Amino acid sequence: MTPSTWGVREARSALGPWADDLEDEETVDRYAAAAWSVIAEPGDGVAGALVAAFGRLEALRMITGDGLLTGVADARTMARAQERWRPRIDPGAVAAALRTARASATRLILPGDREWPEALDDLGVHAPLCVWVRGDPEHLVAVRPSVAIVGARAATAYGEHIAVELAAGMVSRDVTVVSGGAYGIDGAAHRAVLRAGGLTIALLAGGADRAYPAGHTGMLADIASTGAVVSEVPCGTAPTRWRFLQRNRLIAALSDATVVVEAGWRSGSLNTAGHAAALGRPLGAVPGPVTSAASAGCHRLLREYDAECITAVDDLADMIGACAGDARAGRGSAAEAPAEADARRVRDALSSRSPRSLADLARRTGLSESDVSGRLGVLELEGRARRSAEGWMRGG
Amino acid sequence: MTPSTWGVREARSALGPWADDLEDEETVDRYAAAAWSVIAEPGDGVAGALVAAFGRLEALRMITGDGLLTGVADARTMARAQERWRPRIDPGAVAAALRTARASATRLILPGDREWPEALDDLGVHAPLCVWVRGDPEHLVAVRPSVAIVGARAATAYGEHIAVELAAGMVSRDVTVVSGGAYGIDGAAHRAVLRAGGLTIALLAGGADRAYPAGHTGMLADIASTGAVVSEVPCGTAPTRWRFLQRNRLIAALSDATVVVEAGWRSGSLNTAGHAAALGRPLGAVPGPVTSAASAGCHRLLREYDAECITAVDDLADMIGACAGDARAGRGSAAEAPAEADARRVRDALSSRSPRSLADLARRTGLSESDVSGRLGVLELEGRARRSAEGWMRGG
Numbered sequence: 001m002t003p004s005t006w007g008v009r010e011a012r013s014a015l016g017p018w019a020d021d022l023e024d025e026e027t028v029d030r031y032a033a034a035a036w037s038v039i040a041e042p043g044d045g046v047a048g049a050l051v052a053a054f055g056r057l058e059a060l061r062m063i064t065g066d067g068l069l070t071g072v073a074d075a076r077t078m079a080r081a082q083e084r085w086r087p088r089i090d091p092g093a094v095a096a097a098l099r100t101a102r103a104s105a106t107r108l109i110l111p112g113d114r115e116w117p118e119a120l121d122d123l124g125v126h127a128p129l130c131v132w133v134r135g136d137p138e139h140l141v142a143v144r145p146s147v148a149i150v151g152a153r154a155a156t157a158y159g160e161h162i163a164v165e166l167a168a169g170m171v172s173r174d175v176t177v178v179s180g181g182a183y184g185i186d187g188a189a190h191r192a193v194l195r196a197g198g199l200t201i202a203l204l205a206g207g208a209d210r211a212y213p214a215g216h217t218g219m220l221a222d223i224a225s226t227g228a229v230v231s232e233v234p235c236g237t238a239p240t241r242w243r244f245l246q247r248n249r250l251i252a253a254l255s256d257a258t259v260v261v262e263a264g265w266r267s268g269s270l271n272t273a274g275h276a277a278a279l280g281r282p283l284g285a286v287p288g289p290v291t292s293a294a295s296a297g298c299h300r301l302l303r304e305y306d307a308e309c310i311t312a313v314d315d316l317a318d319m320i321g322a323c324a325g326d327a328r329a330g331r332g333s334a335a336e337a338p339a340e341a342d343a344r345r346v347r348d349a350l351s352s353r354s355p356r357s358l359a360d361l362a363r364r365t366g367l368s369e370s371d372v373s374g375r376l377g378v379l380e381l382e383g384r385a386r387r388s389a390e391g392w393m394r395g396g
Numbered sequence: 397m398t399p400s401t402w403g404v405r406e407a408r409s410a411l412g413p414w415a416d417d418l419e420d421e422e423t424v425d426r427y428a429a430a431a432w433s434v435i436a437e438p439g440d441g442v443a444g445a446l447v448a449a450f451g452r453l454e455a456l457r458m459i460t461g462d463g464l465l466t467g468v469a470d471a472r473t474m475a476r477a478q479e480r481w482r483p484r485i486d487p488g489a490v491a492a493a494l495r496t497a498r499a500s501a502t503r504l505i506l507p508g509d510r511e512w513p514e515a516l517d518d519l520g521v522h523a524p525l526c527v528w529v530r531g532d533p534e535h536l537v538a539v540r541p542s543v544a545i546v547g548a549r550a551a552t553a554y555g556e557h558i559a560v561e562l563a564a565g566m567v568s569r570d571v572t573v574v575s576g577g578a579y580g581i582d583g584a585a586h587r588a589v590l591r592a593g594g595l596t597i598a599l600l601a602g603g604a605d606r607a608y609p610a611g612h613t614g615m616l617a618d619i620a621s622t623g624a625v626v627s628e629v630p631c632g633t634a635p636t637r638w639r640f641l642q643r644n645r646l647i648a649a650l651s652d653a654t655v656v657v658e659a660g661w662r663s664g665s666l667n668t669a670g671h672a673a674a675l676g677r678p679l680g681a682v683p684g685p686v687t688s689a690a691s692a693g694c695h696r697l698l699r700e701y702d703a704e705c706i707t708a709v710d711d712l713a714d715m716i717g718a719c720a721g722d723a724r725a726g727r728g729s730a731a732e733a734p735a736e737a738d739a740r741r742v743r744d745a746l747s748s749r750s751p752r753s754l755a756d757l758a759r760r761t762g763l764s765e766s767d768v769s770g771r772l773g774v775l776e777l778e779g780r781a782r783r784s785a786e787g788w789m790r791g792g
Contacts, residue, residue, distance in 0.1 A: 158685060287683030287695060289554060290707040299683060302698060302705040304750060309698035309705075311686040354700060 005091055006032060006060055014095040016102060031094070032056040033110045033130040037234050038097050039063070039088045040129070042246035046073055046081040048125035056129070064089050097234035104209035105224075106134040106235050115140050120253050122279055128232035128250065134208040135228035139176075139199060140254075146176040146201075147320050148255035148276070150269045151185025151262040156294045159262030162286050163188035166259065169313030171198030175320065178203065178255045180247065181216055181229070185261045185269075194222050203254065204231045205247040206239035230254075248272040252279055257320040259284035259310050263297025270297050277305055282319045284310035318351050321394060342367060346375040347384055347394070355391030401487055402428060402456055410491040412498060427490070428452035429506045429526040433630050434493050435459075435484045436525070438642035442469055442477040444521035452525065460485050493630035500605035501620075502530040502631050511536050516649050518675055524628035524646065530604040531624035535572075535595060536650075542572040542597075543716050544651035544672070546665045547581025547658040552690045555658030558682050559584035562655065565709025567594030571716065574599065574651045576643065577612055577625070581657045581665075590618050599650065600627040601643040602635035626650075641667055648672040653716040655680035655706050659693030666693050673701055678715045680706035714747050717790060738763060742771040743780055743790070751787030 011031030012019045019027045033056050040047035049072035050059040063069060063085055069078045101108060109115050110130045115137035120127050133140065149167055151159060167177050167189040177193045179186040181202035193200035202223045204212060208231040211217035223229050232250065233243060248268065252258055252275035260283075263269040276283045285307040288295030301307035310316050342365075349364035350356065361376075362369045376392055379385035386395035407427030408415045415423045429452050436443035445468035446455040459465060459481055465474045497504060505511050506526045511533035516523050529536065545563055547555060563573050563585040573589045575582040577598035589596035598619045600608060604627040607613035616625050628646065629639060644664065648654055648671035656679075659665040672679045681703040684691030697703035706712050738761075745760040746752065757772075758765045772788055775781035782791035 158687070162686060286686060287691075287698070287705070289685055290558060290682060291554070295683075296707070299705050299707045302683070303707075303711070309683070309695050311692070311695045311699075315699070 005064065006035065006057065010091055014091070014098050016098070018098070018102065018108075028057055030108060030110060032060045034098055034108055034234070035060055035091075035094045036129040037108075037132070037232065038090070038094050039085050041084075042128065042232050042243055043126045043249065044081070044084075045125045046077060047085075047129065048127060049073065051129055052125060097236060100207070100209060100235035101132060104134060104235055106132050106208045107137050109133050109137050109140065113137075117141060117254055119255075120250065123249060123253050126249065127253075131230050131232050131250075132208045132235060133228050133230050135224040135226075137228065139201060139228045140230070142176075142199075144176070144256065145174075145320050146178050146255045147316065148178040148251045148258040148272065149185070149189035149261060150179055150251060150258065150272050151260055152264055152267050152269060152294055152297070153182050153184040153186075154264065154294065155184035155188065155262050156288075156292065158288060158292070159185055159286075159294055160188040163261045164192040166261065166286075166310075166313055166316055167192035167198075167200075168196050169316065171196040173313075173317055174198075175317075176201060176227075178251055180204070180251055180272075181212070181220055181223070183213055183215065187216060187219060189261075190219060190223060194219070194226065200227045201254065202227075202229045203247055203250050204229060204239065205233075205243040207231055207233055207235040207237040209235040210238070212239050244268060245271055249275040252276040252281060255281065257282040257284065257316075259286065259316055259319070260298055260301055260307070261286045262288065262292075262294045263301075264293055265296040265300065267297040270301065273301055273305060273307065282308065284308040284316060284319050286310050314353055318353065318394070321352065342371060343375045343378060346372055347379055350379075350385055350392060350394040352394040355388045355393050357391045361392060401460065402431065402453065406487055410487070410494050412494070414494070414498065414504070424453055426504060426506060428456045430494055430504055430630070431456055431487075431490045432525045433504075433528070433628065434486070434490050435481045437480075438524065438628050438639055439522045439645065440477070440480075441521045442473060443481075443525065444523060445469065447525055448521060493632060496603070496605060496631035497528060500530060500631055502528050502604045503533050505529055505533050505536065509533075513537060513650055515651075516646065519645060519649050522645065523649075527626050527628050527646075528604045528631060529624050529626050531620040531622075533624065535597060535624045536626070538572075538595075540572070540652065541570075541716050542574050542651045543712065544574040544647045544654040544668065545581070545585040545657060546575055546647060546654065546668050547656055548660055548663050548665060548690055548693070549578050549580040549582075550660065550690065551580035551584065551658050552684075552688060554684060554688070555581055555682075555690055556584040559657045560588040562657065562682075562706075562709060562712055563588035563594075563596075564592045565712065567592040569709075569713055570594075571713075572597060572623075574647055576600070576647055576668075577608070577616055577619070579609055579611065583612060583615060585657075586615060586619060590615070590622065596623045597650065598623075598625045599643055599646050600625060600635065601629075601639040603627055603629055603631040603633040605631040606634070608635050640664060644668040645671040648675055648677060651677065653678040653680065653712075655682065655712055655715070656694055656697055656703070657682045658684060658688075658690045659697075660689055661692040661696065663693045666697065669697055669701060669703065678704065680704040680712060680715050682706050710749055714749065714790070717748065738767060739771045739774060742768055743775055746775075746781055746788060746790040748790040751784045751789050753787045757788060 008024045011028045053072050069082045117140040163185045170177050177200045179189045190200050206212045208229045211220045248271045251272050258276035260269045260273050285298040285301035345365040349361050358369045361372045404420045407424045449468050465478045513536040559581045566573050572595045574597045575585045586596050602608045604625045607616045644667045647668050654672035656665045656669050681694040681697035741761040745757050754765045757768045772781050
């Protein structure tokens with residue numbers, strides 16, 4: 001295999017009609033992205049670092065050359081990565097993945113594409129190198145505000161009831177509901193959104209063209225036709241335990257906040273919650289009877305992760321309210337002016353239900369009472385905070 | 397009425413056999429305490445300040461004099477207090493309260509008595525001026541560690557089940573269970589302790605001799621014969637809404653920690669929880685179904701008061717574990733050496749169930765990782781912390 005394997009001709013052939021409107025350079029770039037998706041497992045930090053350092057195509061040419069790879073990590077790490085990748089360096093597999101994608105109306109979206117959800121970039125070197133989208137990829141950028149409603153497959157009637165309530169409440173507030181398409185809580189949340197005519201996005205651990213679980217074939221088709229079914233692994237790929245865990249980071253990253261409705265003590269949803277916490281995204285958990293094993297993971301989040309206790313739609317709306325509208329601005333917090341950052345912290349600390357005193361808000365924001373007072377004045381003028389006899393509340 | 401009304405003769409006559417072994421000075425002092433209990437409502441801060449400034453007897457003589465009272469507050473506050481007290485300045489009522497107490501084997505315990513629970517002094521000018529104890533007052537000082545298990549009268553079967561579990565678990569750990577003697581959660585907790593042969597203390601809003609509620613007459617008698625039934629109002633006094641609220645501060649103050657098992661959105665238990673938080677005592681809440689109105693107050697504590705989520709006996713033991721043993725030392729934290737305070741913070745941050753990393757402990761304690769590490773070394777030597785593969789845990 002030589003560098004020319006990844007040339008313009010091969011790229012145009014594999015991409016087929018998708019390359020029709022593309023310049024040569026764009027064509028090989030998309031082809032390289034598809035190739036990386038086939039070659040590297042989700043969340044492969046060495047691949048991410050290599051692509052970040054050399055670009056998709058150059059990195060691809062590097063790893064398919066015969067020489068010892070040197071690049072972004074120590075020699076041993078690079079050698080191990082190369083060993084992982086080598087069996088998958090197969091232009092035929094890339095062409096097949098693209099064919100399957102076209103056949104199932106699954107689009108390839110790359111960082112830099114208009115439809116690329118920038119929220120995923122918060123994952124750094126662990127960000128996906130591309131995503132495959134069944135449905136309209138526009139939904140990925142119209143996704144804000146969004147909330148991940150996730151939980152156990154082995155949900156109880158109680159948990160599914162709450163998932164439905166929360167999901168329907170999000171639709172009525174124009175919030176996109178992100179979940180994992182699984183049985184139990186995920187499915188209850190997706191279905192409630194579909195019934196209410198809202199926007200929901202399913203992130204799968206296998207290919208976006210594969211209905212997994214099979215019992216959710218119809219539901220996933222409905223999601224694809226009104227929202228989007230998304231995966232970072234190519235079409236035709238089977239889900240594995242690793243891919244489920246990595247998929248969870250995408251759920252957390254794509255959402256402004258994550259709430260776990262029911263989860264056992266060692267549920268995979270806690271992994272999603274951990275990603276949300278690591279990304280600094282608000283994390284909530286719905287309590288349940290302490291006698292219910294299906295709520296044990298949620299209580300663990302409340303005890304050990306300082307998750308917010310979510311009891312109703314309003315609590316969830318409060319939690320994500322702060323992210324709505326100014327989410328993009330909030331992302332690049334380094335670029336945010338201090339005054340705006342302070343205003344956002346004050347706004348975040350306000351509740352739409354419980355009036356809060358200046359002292360309480362100062363404690364919650366870590367600002368002085370006079371700073372809080374100043375920010376509240378501006379927020380009040382903007383209609384985003386309001387005064388009541390008992391204290392300050394969220395307005396607007 | 398003249399100052400001589402509160403002289404030695406009156407005091408000896410009212411105290412009866414209780415004065416037999418007392419010096420004159422002690423006699424009038426006890427008599428004055430009983431009089432204050434009759435005259436001032438629970439938590440009367442003006443009375444507390446006056447007694448603190450002038451002593452029980454002198455303060456009593458001041459308020460029963462005819463002149464305008466000047467003392468510890470502005471003239472208007474003092475005049476209003478005097479107006480409140482005047483109708484109750486009645487040596488006959490004091491003598492009657494003492495007679496009723498003797499008849500119901502209810503003892504009068506004063507600050508300074510060996511049986512006085514110093515924990516109550518944390519209430520400052522709102523500390524009770526005395527307490528009336530039906531049962532053995534020794535239990536009030538052998539009370540540590542102790543936990544208040546409180547909650548709604550309108551409890552569900554779920555709530556009562558959890559209250560029983562927690563209370564029985566406390567007995568097996570030699571923890572005294574404090575509660576309010578009410579129907580619902582309080583009663584379930586008290587009864588579980590009685591069944592398990594543990595120590596429980598009921599704090600009543602009315603006189604310690606009155607069984608309130610009447611349906612708990614037998615239970616309160618059982619508590620009095622093995623533990624103690626305590627009130628700050630004199631025997632024969634009926635409970636009122638105000639006295640319930642003030643009684644709640646005694647529950648919180650007498651306990652090293654407070655856990656609310658079930659509570660409606662506006663339950664009186666939240667008042668107890670508020671007192672515990674104000675006193676800086678650990679506060680826990682048991683979650684329940686978000687669909688249960690009986691758990692709404694608990695979820696409110698989790699959301700708004702940063703209450704700890706209590707799901708099992710171990711969680712509760714963790715929460716009060718830190719107070720056990722070194723509670724007295726912990727009280728006067730100003731007098732505590734910084735090294736001891738740091739060690740206690742580290743010990744408090746350890747869990748007996750979940751191993752925690754140095755970084756996590758540093759975050760929880762607000763200490764540097766190296767400080768945490770140093771304290772852990774000492775705690776490990778003392779057998780109070782132990783190392784596991786996944787991190788540090790509480791030991792001993």
